[in-house]
Amino acid sequence: MSKQTQRKSMEYVKKEYKRTRTTPASWYLSSYDYKYNITHMQPFLRKLKEKKLVANKCSGCNRVFYPPRLVCGECLVKPDRWVDIRDTASVATYAIAYLKDEHGGVEEKPMVLVHHDGSDTSSIAMLAPGVNVKDTYIGMPIKAHWKENPEGGLMDIEYYDKVEDDAEDIDIKE
Numbered sequence: 543m544s545k546q547t548q549r550k551s552m553e554y555v556k557k558e559y560k561r562t563r564t565t566p567a568s569w570y571l572s573s574y575d576y577k578y579n580i581t582h583m584q585p586f587l588r589k590l591k592e593k594k595l596v597a598n599k600c601s602g603c604n605r606v607f608y609p610p611r612l613v614c615g616e617c618l619v620k621p622d623r624w625v626d627i628r629d630t631a632s633v634a635t636y637a638i639a640y641l642k643d644e645h646g647g648v649e650e651k652p653m654v655l656v657h658h659d660g661s662d663t664s665s666i667a668m669l670a671p672g673v674n675v676k677d678t679y680i681g682m683p684i685k686a687h688w689k690e691n692p693e694g695g696l697m698d699i700e701y702y703d704k705v706e707d708d709a710e711d712i713d714i715k716e
């Protein structure tokens with residue numbers, strides 16, 4: 543098989559399903575009640591009140607989840623240990639959000655995926671209001687900015703402050 547045809551055979555082919563029945567309808571998402579189980583989060587929420595972070599750990603694969611997960615997606619078991627993690631983190635990746643402000647202008651804001659030190663997962667967060675999009679980069683060290691009086695809720699970390707990056711390039715020729 544030539545290289546050309548080999549590549550072609552690997553292309554994604556959309557499966558065509560036979561359409562049997564359609565129903566026109568309007569879906570108002572606000573008219574539904576959503577249940578979200580946060581019982582597994584209680585120790586985590588209690589610690590937030592003390593400005594401390596805990597993650598849960600799966601003893602099947604040793605992965606540490608922040609924010610805590612109900613079930614490990616790999617092992618399909620409940621994580622069974624709580625571990626302390628730091629409130630320092632780094633930017634795993636980011637995207638630029640273009641938000642309309644009240645004067646009709648557009649504000650650029652970096653939306654970042656935060657990877658906490660000591661954790662194996664990441665979560666979406668905002669950077670401090672003054673941080674410029676152009677100064678944001680993958681691997682940028684950051685630190686949680688706590689609310690003055692934490693209430694034990696997910697909004698206790700208001701945003702993430704930039705911290706000084708003391709990383710040095712390694713001269714590989716040496």
Ligand SMILES: [Zn+2]
Pocket residue numbers: 600601602603604605614615616617618
């Ligand atoms: Zn696991």
